[in-house]
Amino acid sequence: MDLSFSTEDIAFRDEVRTFLEKDYPAELRGKFSRDEYAKEDFLLWQKTLFKRGWGAPAWPKKFGGTGWTATQKYIFQEECARAETLPVPPFGMAMLAPVLMAFGSEEQKAHYLPRILNGTDFWCQGYSEPGAGSDLASLKTKAERQGDHYIINGQKTWTTLGHFADWIFVLCRTDPKAKKPQEGISFILVDMKSPGVEVRPIITMDGSHEVNETWLTDVKVPVANLVGKENEGWTYAKYLLAHERSGIAGVARSKKGIERLRQIASVELDQGQPIIRNPEFAKKISELEIDLSALEYTELRTLAGEASGKGPGPESSILKIKGTEIQQRITELTLEAVGVYGAPYFRGFPKDGDNQLPIGPDYAHLTAPMYANMRKTSIYGGSNEIQHNIIAKMVLGL
Amino acid sequence: MDFAFTSEQDMLRDTVARLIREQYDFDTRRKVAKSEAGWRPQMWAQFAELGLLGASFPESDGGFGGGPIEAMIISEEFGKGLVIEPYLQTVVIAGGFLRHGGSAAQKEENLPALIGGERLYAFAYSEPKSRFDLHDVSTTAKKDGKGYVLNGQKAVVLGGPLATHLVVTARTSGGQRDTSGITVFLVPKTAKGVSTRDYPTVDGLRASEVYFENVAVGADAVIGEVDNGLPMIEKVVDEAIAAVCAEAVGCMKILNEATISYARQRKQFGQPIANFQVLQHRMVDMFMAAEQATSMTYMVTLKLDEPDRQRKLAASAAKVQIGKAGKLVSQDAVQIHGGMGMTDELNVGHFFKRVTMIESQFGNTDWHLRRYTELSNR
Numbered sequence: 001m002d003l004s005f006s007t008e009d010i011a012f013r014d015e016v017r018t019f020l021e022k023d024y025p026a027e028l029r030g031k032f033s034r035d036e037y038a039k040e041d042f043l044l045w046q047k048t049l050f051k052r053g054w055g056a057p058a059w060p061k062k063f064g065g066t067g068w069t070a071t072q073k074y075i076f077q078e079e080c081a082r083a084e085t086l087p088v089p090p091f092g093m094a095m096l097a098p099v100l101m102a103f104g105s106e107e108q109k110a111h112y113l114p115r116i117l118n119g120t121d122f123w124c125q126g127y128s129e130p131g132a133g134s135d136l137a138s139l140k141t142k143a144e145r146q147g148d149h150y151i152i153n154g155q156k157t158w159t160t161l162g163h164f165a166d167w168i169f170v171l172c173r174t175d176p177k178a179k180k181p182q183e184g185i186s187f188i189l190v191d192m193k194s195p196g197v198e199v200r201p202i203i204t205m206d207g208s209h210e211v212n213e214t215w216l217t218d219v220k221v222p223v224a225n226l227v228g229k230e231n232e233g234w235t236y237a238k239y240l241l242a243h244e245r246s247g248i249a250g251v252a253r254s255k256k257g258i259e260r261l262r263q264i265a266s267v268e269l270d271q272g273q274p275i276i277r278n279p280e281f282a283k284k285i286s287e288l289e290i291d292l293s294a295l296e297y298t299e300l301r302t303l304a305g306e307a308s309g310k311g312p313g314p315e316s317s318i319l320k321i322k323g324t325e326i327q328q329r330i331t332e333l334t335l336e337a338v339g340v341y342g343a344p345y346f347r348g349f350p351k352d353g354d355n356q357l358p359i360g361p362d363y364a365h366l367t368a369p370m371y372a373n374m375r376k377t378s379i380y381g382g383s384n385e386i387q388h389n390i391i392a393k394m395v396l397g398l
Numbered sequence: 399m400d401f402a403f404t405s406e407q408d409m410l411r412d413t414v415a416r417l418i419r420e421q422y423d424f425d426t427r428r429k430v431a432k433s434e435a436g437w438r439p440q441m442w443a444q445f446a447e448l449g450l451l452g453a454s455f456p457e458s459d460g461g462f463g464g465g466p467i468e469a470m471i472i473s474e475e476f477g478k479g480l481v482i483e484p485y486l487q488t489v490v491i492a493g494g495f496l497r498h499g500g501s502a503a504q505k506e507e508n509l510p511a512l513i514g515g516e517r518l519y520a521f522a523y524s525e526p527k528s529r530f531d532l533h534d535v536s537t538t539a540k541k542d543g544k545g546y547v548l549n550g551q552k553a554v555v556l557g558g559p560l561a562t563h564l565v566v567t568a569r570t571s572g573g574q575r576d577t578s579g580i581t582v583f584l585v586p587k588t589a590k591g592v593s594t595r596d597y598p599t600v601d602g603l604r605a606s607e608v609y610f611e612n613v614a615v616g617a618d619a620v621i622g623e624v625d626n627g628l629p630m631i632e633k634v635v636d637e638a639i640a641a642v643c644a645e646a647v648g649c650m651k652i653l654n655e656a657t658i659s660y661a662r663q664r665k666q667f668g669q670p671i672a673n674f675q676v677l678q679h680r681m682v683d684m685f686m687a688a689e690q691a692t693s694m695t696y697m698v699t700l701k702l703d704e705p706d707r708q709r710k711l712a713a714s715a716a717k718v719q720i721g722k723a724g725k726l727v728s729q730d731a732v733q734i735h736g737g738m739g740m741t742d743e744l745n746v747g748h749f750f751k752r753v754t755m756i757e758s759q760f761g762n763t764d765w766h767l768r769r770y771t772e773l774s775n776r
Contacts (some may be wrong), residue, residue, distance in 0.1 A: 001400060001401055001402065001403065001467055001696065001699075001700060002399065002400045002700070003399055003700045003701070004399070005399060009399070070399075071399040074399070276775055277775075279771070282771045282775060283767055283768075283771060285771075286718075286767055286770050286771045286774060287718070287767065289715075289774070290694075290715045290718050290719055290770065291690075291719075293694065293697060293715050293719075294690035294691075294693050294694045294697075294719050295690070295693075296693075297693035297694060297696055297697045298689060298690060298693040300399070300401055300693075301401050301692075301693060301696070303401075304400065304401030304402055305401075308402055314685075314689070315689045315692070315693070318685075318686045318689055318690070321686065322686065322690070385679070388678070388679045388682045388683075389675070389678070389679075391682045391685065391686075392675075392678035392679070392681065392682050395682075395685065396658055396678075396681055396682065396685060397658075398658065398661070398662070398672045398673075398678050398681065
C-alpha cells in the first residue's frame with residue numbers, strides 16, 4: 001500500500017494538464033460551470049479527446065482504449081474536474097459500449113464502437129417508462145417481429161438528453177407470454193431519425209430541459225439491431241447497471257465542488273464575518289469533506305481491486321449511494337452559503353452582447369436550480385433505495 | 399499509488415486471525431476479562447514469539463521491517479477478538495515514542511525488551527481536568543540537579559496495572575495549557591513515589607489512576623527534547639488514532655457479521671427478520687459505514703508520515719468517520735439483536751462497549767471535527 005505517485009505518474013499528470021490547457025476547446029470553457037451546453041459541445045469534446053488518443057480511458061485497448069493504469073485513470077478524472085471540462089455523457093461510452101463489447105455481434109462492435117469513440121454518435125437510454133421506474137422489469141414497450149424487422153410501440157420516459165441523441169438503446173418486450181416479468185425482454189438499438197420516434201421535452205423544477213418523453217409509434221427497426229439474443233435483454237440490462245462503477249462516485253467533481261463552496265464561504269458574510277468562520281457552517285463543510293475523503297479512498301480501493309485483476313470488491317456497491325448523497329449535499333450547502341442571492345432566477349442570462357449588470361454575485365447564479373436539479377441523482381440509475389435492496393441481496397446475502 | 403497488501407502482510411493477517419480464532423474466542427476473552435489479573439501473560443509471550451510485537455518496527459530498531467500498515471493489520475484483527483493485552487500502549491505508543499525520540503541508549507535498553515515481550519508500557523498523559531487536550535498538562539517535572547522530580551496525577555491510564563514502565567507527559571516549564579514546556583519521560587512503574595489505583599474499565603480492559611509524588615528520575619529518562627515534547631506527542635497520538643481506527647474496524651466487521659447471521663435465523667411473524675426491508679436497509683447502512691471506516695483507516699495509516707498539518711487533518715478526519723460509523727454500527731447491532739443484544743452473555747454488547755470507548759479515546763468526534771475545521775480553515 002502506497003499513496004505516492006511515481007515519477008511516471010507525475011509526468012502523466014503534467015501531460016494531461018498541458019493537454020487540457022492547450023487543447024480543451026476555447027468555446028467550451030466555462031460552459032460546465034454555467035450549466036449551458038449543446039449536443040455539438042459534447043461531441044466536440046469527444047472528438048478532441050479522440051484526436052489525442054484519449055477517447056475512451058475505460059475501454060480495453062483493442063477497442064481503442066488507452067491502456068492506462070488505474071492510477072492514470074484516477075489522475076485523468078482529477079485533472080478534468082480541476083479544469084472544469086464538460087463531462088463525457090455516459091450513455092454511449094459507459095453504458096452501451098460495455099454491453100456491445102460483451103454481447104454485441106462483430107458487425108455491431110465494428111460499426112457502433114468507433115462512432116462512439118470518435119464523437120460521431122450521441123446515444124441516449126430507453127429504459128424507464130411511465131409505469132416502470134424502480135420496477136423496471138414491468139416495462140410494456142413492445143417489439144413485434146415482422147420478417148426482417150421489429151415493429152416497436154410504446155413510451156419511454158426520463159430520456160436524458162434524448163433531444164440530442166442520434167440513437168437510443170431500448171428495452172422492449174418481445175415475448176408477451178413469458179412467465180416472469182424479467183423474461184421476454186430484448187435490448188434493441190434504434191435510430192432516432194426513424195419514422196415514429198417522437199421526443200417531447202420534460203422541464204424539471206430547476207427550469208432546465210435535460211429529460212424527455214420518447215414516444216415510439218410503429219417504429220420499424222432491422223432485426224440486425226437486436227443486441228445478443230432475443231428475450232435475453234434483462235441480463236444485458238443488469239450487466240449495464242453493474243458495469244463501470246468507477247467514476248459513478250463523481251469524487252473528482254465533488255472535490256472541485258467543495259473547493260468552490262469554500263471559496264464562496266470565505267467571501268459571503270454572516271454576522272459581518274465570512275460564513276466559513278461560523279462554527280455551525282464550518283462544521284457542516286468539514287463533515288462533508290470528511291465523507292468525501294472516505295468515498296475517495298473507497299473508490300481507490302475499488303480501482304486497486306480492478307487493477308489487480310480480482311475485480312471490484314463489495315465496497316464498490318456503495319459508490320453510487322454515497323457519491324450522490326455528497327453531490328446533493330454540496331449543492332445544498334452552496335445554496336445555504338449564498339444567502340438571499342440564491343433567489344434571483346435568470347437561466348441563460350445575461351445573453352452575449354447584453355450589457356446589463358448581473359444581479360448578485362456570479363457564483364450565486366443558479367445555486368438554487370443546481371440544488372433542485374441534483375435531487376435527481378439519488379433517483380436515477382436505480383434509486384438509492386433500490387441500491388440498498390441490491391446491496392442487501394447481492395452483497396449481504398439477505 | 400497502490401492499495402494491495404504484500405504477501406508478507408497477507409501472511410501476517412492470516413497468522414493473527416488464526417491466533418484469535420483458535421485462542422481468543424469470545425468465552426475465553428470474557429473469562430479473562432473477569433479474572434483477577436484481567437489479562438494473560440502467556441498470550442503476550444505468544445504475541446512476542448509470533449513476532450507480532452516487532453512486526454511494525456524497522457530492522458534498524460530490531461524489528462521485522464514493517465511499519466504502520468503492519469500495526470493496522472494487527473490492530474484490526476485484535477479488534478475482532480477484543481484483545482485485552484496492551485498492544486496499542488506498548489507497541490504503537492511507547493514504541494512510537496522510542497522510534498521518534500528515543501536516544502540510542504534508550505532504544506537499546508527498551509526495544510529488545512519490548513519486542514521480546516518482557517517490558518509492557520502504559521501511556522500516562524490524560525489528567526482529571528485535561529479532557530482531550532494533549533497540551534493541558536499540570537503534572538510537573540522540576541529540574542533537580544541533573545535530573546527531575548515529578549509530581550501530579552494521571553487519569554485513566556489504560557493498561558496501567560499490567561505495565562512495567564510508564565511514558566509520562568509532564569510540564570517542565572510554562573502554564574497548565576501552554577503548548578510549549580511539555581516533556582516526555584520514561585519512568586519504571588517501580589520508581590519510588592509512583593503509586594496507582596487499579597480498576598477495570600467498562601469495555602473489559604484494565605486502567606489505573608497514577609500518582610507521582612516526588613518521583614526522582616535522571617536526565618536520561620527524557621524522551622526527545624526538553625520543553626518541546628508536544629509535536630512528538632501529537633505524532634505518536636495520531637499513530638495511536640490510526641491503530642484504534644483499525645481496531646474499531648475489526649469490531650464493526652464482527653458486529654455486522656453477527657447481526658446479519660442473527661437476522662437470518664431469528665424468526666418473527668413466521669419468517670426470518672432478515673426478510674424485512676426496514677431491517678435490510680439498516681444492515682446495508684451498517685455495511686456502508688464499516689466500509690467507509692475501513693477506507694479512512696487506510697487513508698490515515700498511509701498519511702502518518704506526511705507533514706504535521708496533513709497528518710493531523712488525516713487523523714482527525716479518520717477519527718470523525720470512525721466515531722460516527724462506530725455509533726451507527728454498534729447501536730444498530732444491539733437494536734437488531736433485540737433483547738438478546740442487551741445481554742452480557744452475547745458478544746454484541748461487549749463489542750458495543752469497546753467501540754463506544756474508542757469514540758472518546760484520543761479525542762471524540764466533536765473534538766476532532768473542531769481540530770479538522772480549525773486546520774482546514776487556517
